[in-house]
Amino acid sequence: MKKGERWLFAAIGVLVVVGVARGVMNYGKDRGDPGIPFYSTAPKNVQRQASDLYRDLGCRDCHSLWGTRNIMQFVPAPSLDGIGSLRSEEWLYRYFSAENPQAILPSRLKKKYRMPSYAYLPEAKRRLLARYFASLKVKDWYLDEVRKAEYEKLTGKPWPGHGRPADKPSTGDRR
Numbered sequence: 001m002k003k004g005e006r007w008l009f010a011a012i013g014v015l016v017v018v019g020v021a022r023g024v025m026n027y028g029k030d031r032g033d034p035g036i037p038f039y040s041t042a043p044k045n046v047q048r049q050a051s052d053l054y055r056d057l058g059c060r061d062c063h064s065l066w067g068t069r070n071i072m073q074f075v076p077a078p079s080l081d082g083i084g085s086l087r088s089e090e091w092l093y094r095y096f097s098a099e100n101p102q103a104i105l106p107s108r109l110k111k112k113y114r115m116p117s118y119a120y121l122p123e124a125k126r127r128l129l130a131r132y133f134a135s136l137k138v139k140d141w142y143l144d145e146v147r148k149a150e151y152e153k154l155t156g157k158p159w160p161g162h163g164r165p166a167d168k169p170s171t172g173d174r175r
């Protein structure tokens, strides 16, 4: 080996060691707890008023929100966490205003477990609910999980799965 070559190999060796050491030090840094994927974009007063309404109207008898469930809850209704990433405010307003919500979103459940009509509520309250639920977003990295959970609740069938996009139900036409 010529002298110049030896230096070259030594230099490469140092680079490799430094690279590996860096990799070891950074390992796991990007894989830490990514946090809670759910958040609301609504102003605090909207969140407060809508949460009161949500409680007073008994929505949580059937739904879960912010990961909490009423212990008496037994209806297999979809979780509302991140629902604003699947449904638009207009869609939600129409849904809450429908005399027959099942005409918009079909149900697989017995009548007493289905989504009730809230058409009787004053318009301001239906708008408030729509605004609030449209503001409940999920971060992109968790969106598929939310889609999957919603699909399974609504249909009672297992999610067709990743990597087979043709099987995925399109949420676009339901917005």
Ligand code: HEC
Residues within 6 Å of the ligand: 053, 054, 057, 058, 059, 060, 061, 062, 063, 075, 076, 077, 078, 080, 083, 087, 092, 101, 102, 105, 106, 107, 108, 109, 112, 113, 114, 115, 116, 118, 129, 133, 150, 154
């Ligand atoms: C008696 C149980 C029950 C109550 C009470 C109830 N829901 Fe529902 N909700 C359901 C069920 C079940 C569905 C799924 C559709 C169906 O089966 O009718 C649903 C669907 C929904 C959806 C659409 C979810 C999706 O995947 O797109 C929203 C939004 C919603 N409910 C919000 C509410 C709000 C807000 C309240 C209170 C004002 C409420 N629900 C009260 C049972 C209920």
